[in-house]
Amino acid sequence: MAREVAIGLVQMHSGDDTDANMKKALEGIRECADKGAQIIALPELFRAPYFCQKKDDSFFELAEPIPGVTTDALSNIAREKKTVIITSIFEKAADGKYYNTAVVIDADGSLVGKYRKIHIPDDPEHGYDEGYYFDSGDLGVEVFRTKYAKVAPQICYDQWFPEGARIAGMKGAEILFYPTAIGWPVNQREVWLNKAENTMWKTTQISHGIDNNCFVVAVNRVKLEDTLRFWGSSFISDPFGQVLLEAPTDREVNLVAKCDMGIIARKAADWPFHTDYSKVTDKLK
Amino acid sequence: MAREVAIGLVQMHSGDDTDANMKKALEGIRECADKGAQIIALPELFRAPYFCQKKDDSFFELAEPIPGVTTDALSNIAREKKTVIITSIFEKAADGKYYNTAVVIDADGSLVGKYRKIHIPDDPEHGYDEGYYFDSGDLGVEVFRTKYAKVAPQICYDQWFPEGARIAGMKGAEILFYPTAIGWPVNQREVWLNKAENTMWKTTQISHGIDNNCFVVAVNRVKLEDTLRFWGSSFISDPFGQVLLEAPTDREVNLVAKCDMGIIARKAADWPFHTDYSKVTDKLK
Numbered sequence: 001m002a003r004e005v006a007i008g009l010v011q012m013h014s015g016d017d018t019d020a021n022m023k024k025a026l027e028g029i030r031e032c033a034d035k036g037a038q039i040i041a042l043p044e045l046f047r048a049p050y051f052c053q054k055k056d057d058s059f060f061e062l063a064e065p066i067p068g069v070t071t072d073a074l075s076n077i078a079r080e081k082k083t084v085i086i087t088s089i090f091e092k093a094a095d096g097k098y099y100n101t102a103v104v105i106d107a108d109g110s111l112v113g114k115y116r117k118i119h120i121p122d123d124p125e126h127g128y129d130e131g132y133y134f135d136s137g138d139l140g141v142e143v144f145r146t147k148y149a150k151v152a153p154q155i156c157y158d159q160w161f162p163e164g165a166r167i168a169g170m171k172g173a174e175i176l177f178y179p180t181a182i183g184w185p186v187n188q189r190e191v192w193l194n195k196a197e198n199t200m201w202k203t204t205q206i207s208h209g210i211d212n213n214c215f216v217v218a219v220n221r222v223k224l225e226d227t228l229r230f231w232g233s234s235f236i237s238d239p240f241g242q243v244l245l246e247a248p249t250d251r252e253v254n255l256v257a258k259c260d261m262g263i264i265a266r267k268a269a270d271w272p273f274h275t276d277y278s279k280v281t282d283k284l285k
Numbered sequence: 286m287a288r289e290v291a292i293g294l295v296q297m298h299s300g301d302d303t304d305a306n307m308k309k310a311l312e313g314i315r316e317c318a319d320k321g322a323q324i325i326a327l328p329e330l331f332r333a334p335y336f337c338q339k340k341d342d343s344f345f346e347l348a349e350p351i352p353g354v355t356t357d358a359l360s361n362i363a364r365e366k367k368t369v370i371i372t373s374i375f376e377k378a379a380d381g382k383y384y385n386t387a388v389v390i391d392a393d394g395s396l397v398g399k400y401r402k403i404h405i406p407d408d409p410e411h412g413y414d415e416g417y418y419f420d421s422g423d424l425g426v427e428v429f430r431t432k433y434a435k436v437a438p439q440i441c442y443d444q445w446f447p448e449g450a451r452i453a454g455m456k457g458a459e460i461l462f463y464p465t466a467i468g469w470p471v472n473q474r475e476v477w478l479n480k481a482e483n484t485m486w487k488t489t490q491i492s493h494g495i496d497n498n499c500f501v502v503a504v505n506r507v508k509l510e511d512t513l514r515f516w517g518s519s520f521i522s523d524p525f526g527q528v529l530l531e532a533p534t535d536r537e538v539n540l541v542a543k544c545d546m547g548i549i550a551r552k553a554a555d556w557p558f559h560t561d562y563s564k565v566t567d568k569l570k
Contacts, residue, residue, distance in 0.1 A: 120565075122561075141569060160556070161562060162496055163566075167570070200525055200526035203488055204495050207488050210485045210489050211445060211446070240482075241484055241485035273445045273446065276446075277448075279421075280403055280404055280405075283422060283423065284426060284449065
């Protein structure tokens with residue numbers, strides 16, 4: 001019988017009140033779980049406002065160890081609802097460095113995986129001044145086996161780099177997760193550009209799923225924060241690039257899609273890109 | 286003033302008569318050039334039927350040296366019309382090996398570049414038995430400077446592998462060209478699958494242009510040959526993933542689109558993925 005995995009997305013706005021953000025995230029998880037979701041994803045750095053729009057040392061106080069208060073809260077609800085949870089957290093590491101770190105919490109509440117964002121956008125002009133806050137990740141790209149599927153977290157800006165997805169695919173990922181914080185600069189008036197940015201964001205991520213025979217789950221913030229209007233548009237696509245679910249650009253939603261994992265084997269039989277790849281790497285230069 | 290390059294596509298059917306195919310290709314080039322095209326692309330192996338659907342040693346007689354009769358004919362019309370021409374040819378190399386080789390002929394008729402297809406589909410079941418005919422290319426991925434733009438040829442199955450496009454992008458390609466022979470197996474009746482295959486073919490190529498800040502030109506065969514119904518759908522996309530031109534699935538056309546090369550600098554300023562990439566390769570593992 002085909003293995004089916006129900007994936008939930010919490011597309012949310014995060015404000016200045018970190019406790020209120022946490023409360024909303026837990027409500028979203030609860031709603032997705034009640035709709036049957038087995039793996040639930042939250043946006044990048046959901047607990048805080050997207051502070052990387054400006055340089056302000058006080059924001060370093062938002063950083064926390066992993067495990068810590070946020071993972072504890074997520075572990076509790078994961079255990080209660082028997083769901084896997086994936087998101088990103090502003091991590092203060094033991095050595096004093098700061099990372100933008102994705103966590104994978106299994107359905108028994110255990111922390112099974114951690115990925116530190118590698119591609120750090122260093123772009124103050126457009127509101128992504130992450131270079132001020134985060135070191136580039138030092139844990140490589142990994143695939144984590146959870147109760148329901150083998151998952152690989154990547155984070156936001158990583159989505160523009162096919163290399164991370166390829167490594168995850170070669171390590172056996174069934175689902176790529178991209179917790180994200182991306183939006184339109186509020187002063188950007190060019191209609192074609194706004195449309196193109198949103199569309200190309202979907203296109204490149206969907207292609208990573210095609211090229212590596214994975215599902216792709218992108219979960220984004222939504223609504224205005226300071227000078228960025230986060231564009232939502234969270235989605236799930238399958239290994240054939242079919243979009244199973246797409247959230248609106250302008251409001252919070254908690255959505256669930258059932259994913260037939262059997263389609264991975266079907267595509268591998270028809271279109272064996274992944275296995276072909278390893279035969280010819282010596283030719284590329 | 287913005288630099289504009291007009292790109293032409295000859296989306297054609299190739300039959301058993303190689304002279305008739307050549308004649309049709311030259312007519313298509315002439316039509317595109319008369320519409321203002323400065324760079325013109327033809328489908329993969331346009332001179333012959335897509336013989337890779339079966340194993341038949343007599344087809345090796347179709348192979349030719351480069352330069353040879355086909356490049357001579359293309360050089361003549363390139364010189365006459367002052368156009369760059371890009372396509373693929375069944376090459377018999379000096380050492381006796383056989384390759385599926387893209388050629389880049391400059392607007393003065395000179396042969397400025399050669400790329401031998403690296404990713405060879407070895408898939409007799411679906412009609413792509415190229416492993417029987419071609420060695421995997423030994424020339425790496427290169428960018429060639431022509432009169433009108435810096436171009437990088439890739440060929441058909443290469444399109445599913447972001448690695449080739451990435452190398453071309455890092456070497457400064459402005460336009461990626463994918464001469465192609467892809468279609469639906471004539472007996473494939475699943476409507477969703479036919480649609481998904483065609484869509485994912487476009488998606489992954491468009492994403493290579495997004496991720497590497499290039500234009501993408503895919504030029505495909507069209508119509509039934511033996512057991513494959515080539516799906517046309519030739520297209521040109523820009524670095525923002527916008528599709529400037531798309532050909533129909535079911536008939537021959539010669540189309541031209543004007544491409545504003547200034548958009549490459551515009552995107553590099555807004556979304557500097559390409560330059561960011563080189564900073565973090567040591568982190569990927």
